[in-house]
Amino acid sequence: MEERDIRQESERELIHQIVAGSKQDFRILVDRYKQKIYGLLRGMGASPMDAQDLTQEAFIKAYRKLASHQPDKSFASWLYAIAANLLKDHKKKYRFEEHSIGQAEAAVSDGPEQSVLRTERRTEFQRLLARLPANYRMSLLLRYTNDLSYEEIGELLEVPVSKVQNDLYRAKKRLKQLMIEDKEGMEYEMLEPR
Numbered sequence: 396m397e398e399r400d401i402r403q404e405s406e407r408e409l410i411h412q413i414v415a416g417s418k419q420d421f422r423i424l425v426d427r428y429k430q431k432i433y434g435l436l437r438g439m440g441a442s443p444m445d446a447q448d449l450t451q452e453a454f455i456k457a458y459r460k461l462a463s464h465q466p467d468k469s470f471a472s473w474l475y476a477i478a479a480n481l482l483k484d485h486k487k488k489y490r491f492e493e494h495s496i497g498q499a500e501a502a503v504s505d506g507p508e509q510s511v512l513r514t515e516r517r518t519e520f521q522r523l524l525a526r527l528p529a530n531y532r533m534s535l536l537l538r539y540t541n542d543l544s545y546e547e548i549g550e551l552l553e554v555p556v557s558k559v560q561n562d563l564y565r566a567k568k569r570l571k572q573l574m575i576e577d578k579e580g581m582e583y584e585m586l587e588p589r
Contacts, residue, residue, distance in 0.1 A: 407466050424454075457474050475551050535566050
């Protein structure tokens, strides 16, 4: 049995126990997915505070509806769908523009130079990511930050696997193009006389 299958089987058992009344076990699922949900929401344009609130709201909603989760379906995909829908509703409700992605906290072991460089690289990457169409951005985030399979992404986004593969291919190609354009733009600016 593959590791993913074993994990899904243990999650099914855990969910069964939670639905049967072992409420404290829900904390295991929260701990397992809270950073991934937060990262997904930030990647889709939520501000840090909104992402925190929506992550919490996603878990509350998931807990309340846990009995309706289909055991043969991926819990992660189901949870990501809840979070993505909450963000979509939030954007409609408040009509906010997508926020630029904030800077991540640096590791304590890094010196100030490494911390600044990492933050700048991450901020630059998030800025480029924000320039991609929403479907490309969502596919990239689900695949590379949340480690979902093509099938799980297709299920979550309600699109065929071939569209997921196509979106990922185009997203990576477009991201590379944006990086090249940005690099060329910076080199040009450095050559301009002041």
